[in-house]
Structures are given as structure tokens and as C-alpha cells.
Amino acid sequence: MSGQQAGGRDGARLESFLEMMSAERGAATNTLSSYERDLTDLREFLGDRGQSLTEAATPDLSAYLTHLSAQGFAATSQARRLSSMRQFYRFLYSEGLRSDDPTGIIDAPKKGLSLPKTMSVAEVTKLLGVAAEEAATTGPGQLARIRMHLLLELLYATGMRVSELVSLPVKVLRQEGRFLMIRGKGNKDRMVLLSRTAIEAMEKYDTARKALVPAKGGAPVSTKQAEAAESPWLFPSNSKEGHLPRQVFARDLKDIAIRAGLTPSAVSPHVLRHAFASHLLQNGADLRAVQELLGHSDISTTQIYTHVLEERLQELVQTHHPLAKQGKNLD
DSSP: OOHHHHHHHHHHHHHHHHHHHHHTSOOOHHHHHHHHHHHHHHHHHHHHTTOOTTTOOHHHHHHHHHHHHHTTOOHHHHHHHHHHHHHHHHHHHHTTSOSSOTTTTOOOOOOOOOOOOOOOHHHHHHHHHHHHHHHTOOSTTHHHHHHHHHHHHHHHHHOOOHHHHHTOBGGGGGOOSSEEEEEOGGGOEEEEEOOHHHHHHHHHHHHHHHTTSOOTTSOOSOHHHHHHHTOSBSSBOSSSSSBOOHHHHHHHHHHHHHHTTOOGGGOOHHHHHHHHHHHHHHTTOOHHHHHHHHTOSSHHHHGGGHHHHHHHHHHHHHHHSHHHHTTOOOO
């Protein structure tokens, strides 16, 4: 078959595939455009190799993925192209236009390990310092500033998820000791340790809240404050949930990051949670202990922090190994 005939057949098969995806699968216009763009690019690559789109074999398709990698395409982009290829060749197979699926034994490109964003100890210290200074400033809005300080102290002391933090019950103010029981994913309870500064911030917040509760028989300062005083939540709000929305906390966190001289895009509740875990590991904590504190049900989730352990172990060996002490590099 001539190249022109093969090209015409490839075009017809591609058109039939797109029609099927639209009529039978209800694919959106953008999705169809993406399939067409991906498969047209593959078709051009195969044409340069003297191969047709319809008759391409597994080695041809693997060579295309290698070509994409060499062009600098990310693993996610390569995976999307492979997905388009799989859909197309499965269509040909199901329609009896091919006797096999050449994508069946092709593995998806491996994604690179994405390390969590974090903050240095100095950056966290700076953030907490500004929050403490603002909380100590008297005048209108002081309760909100005291609350923000407590939110940050709790987040960094415990590594809680932001959803766990904003939905803490007010009864935690009545518990004694340095441990806090929180309910995480799957309604699983876990115990976390409070820092001394977190306990002090909680006491100050409790005092400030009580100051808003009217004396017996007296009128409340405002209806809103009266409702807040009676709320079952530690951080009450007039939101649908009744407690501080995590989006509001995230926004306020970026505002205080600016005031602390930090880059706001690099600061978020999740980044502070990562900082909690990273700083613990840097200072000798066990990975299993960090898993428990973070509330990860599987140790594999916590293993994103193994790079921290590797750095600490390397530093440990270089500092304490006898050969290192004699001035020899162990790398």
C-alpha cells in the first residue's frame, strides 16, 4: 500500500475514532481536540519513520514516548499522550481493524518524586514571632489576632491537617496536660503533643473569649459575640459549618506572612504541616512516630520525607564516623 493510501486510511480511522468518542462516550469538545492533537502528532512522528498510524507496533509507540521525553515533555504530559494512544488502539481492536492492542504492554512514564514544600525553622520562628507581637497589641480586633496566634501555634506544634485544626471543639480548652486528642480522617482519633507556647496561646485565647461572655443577667456585648460564646467550636464563625472556614484561615495566613516579610505564595497551612514533619525528622524523630503524629494510615505516605532522613544520616556519619574525624571524605 502506498504512503498516500496509508495516510488516507489513517485519517479515516482517526475521524471514526473521534466520532465514536463524541457519540458513544459523550466526550467534550476540549477532550476531542486533545485526542486529535495528540494522535496527529503521533501520526506525523510515525510518518517520518515510514510507519502508518493504524499499523504501528509497540516498538514504534515506545520510540514516540522516548522522543517526547527527549523533547523535555513532563511525565504527566507523556502519560496523557499514552492515554490517547490507548483509547485509539483499543477502538481499532474492538472494531476488528487490528488483531492486537500495541499499547497493552507499554508502561506509563514514571512521575518524578515531588518533594513537599516546606519552611525553614527561621521562617517559622519569624512567622510565629509576628503573630505573637500582634496578639499582644491591645485595641479593636485583638481577639482575632489572639486567635490567629493560637491557630499558628497549634498547627506548627501538632502538624494537624487544616480541616482538623479549624474544626476543633471548644471542649479542648477544658482539658489538662500537654496532650490533645484530635479526630482525623476516617473518624480516627490520635494524640498529639502541645508545645509550651501553644498551651500559653490557648490560655490567652480562652481568657479573651471569656471576657466577651456577659455577666449573669447582663446583656451581651453583641448578638454575634453571644453566639460565639455559646458555639461548640473552638474557632466559631458564621459560616455554613459554624466554624472558621479553612479558606479564610489560609487567606489570613498569607496576609500575616506578608507582614512577616515572607513570600506569601510559599506559605500555606499545608506547608506548615510539612514544616512540622521535616523539622521533627531533622532533629532526630523516628519516621514511624511522625507517621502517627501526622495521622497517616500508611507509612508510604510519610515516606515523602525520607530525603530529610537521608540528609540527617549523611550529616551524622560525616560528623561522628572515625574516618570523617580524621579528615577523610566518606562520600
